Amino acid sequence: MKYLVEPITKDQISEVAKTHRESYPKDHLSGSLSQKLLEKYYSLFLSNDVVSIACLNQQKNNLLGFLFFGKDLPSKISQFKQKERVELFFYFIFKPKLLLKILLKKLKHSFQHSESFVEASDIILSIAARPDTKGVGTCLMEWAFEYCRHNQIKRLGLYVTCSNLVAINFYIKSGFIITGYIKGQYYMEKQLENKT
Ligand SMILES: CC(C)(COP(=O)(O)OP(=O)(O)OC[C@H]1O[C@@H](n2cnc3c(N)ncnc32)[C@H](O)[C@@H]1OP(=O)(O)O)[C@@H](O)C(=O)NCCC(=O)NCCS
Known part of the structure; x- marks a missing residue:
């Protein structure tokens, strides 16, 4: 196998x-x-x-990509926003252009119609591969799909920004289909057959 997949440890968080x-x-x-x-x-x-898993090279000295998925992610994201609200406030207040862009996007999306859909209980929070890699x-x-099949997880969902065409292409290639839309993001889902 070209790459190794292992659980992420605390020491790897800065690489992530x-x-x-x-x-x-x-x-x-x-x-x-x-x-x-x-x-x-x-x-x-x-x-x-x-x-949380990392993709490593054979020598295990290089983190090439990572994936986080699981249950109850929105409450953990809210927890982060709440806990770091002061730091987030000062971070964005000193980036007025970025702040304006975010606010305009929010305003635009508040006028848009969202399609109702039932979210899967297991959601991908984040996936990334280093730009100088291929197949990560x-x-x-594939590791995540195998994990789901072994753990009786039948549906895996995710949200992707509509303008992120590379990621959308990647998800479609991985078997996800778009089943919803909310605030500038597509909701995509893959159905998995469980192993008995
Ligand atoms: C999305 C991402 C994780 C894909 O990982 P990757 O290691 O590049 O993907 P792979 O090399 O395994 O490619 C699998 C398929 O994805 C698609 N794909 C990957 N890179 C692509 C690109 N630059 N342009 C178009 N399609 C692409 C192709 O269909 C590809 O299949 P192919 O090689 O047979 O053409 C990676 O591009 C990434 O880190 N993007 C930035 C972070 C991000 O946007 N994450 C998703 C947030 S929702």
């Missing part, structure tokens, strides 16, 4: 945050967050109900 910053599109809200905020963000997801995203996703 670095990979996120390098790979996420700059018009993505989280793609513009600082290294420090991203480290705090991902540390919160190193818990029992979230599966697929390797992580």
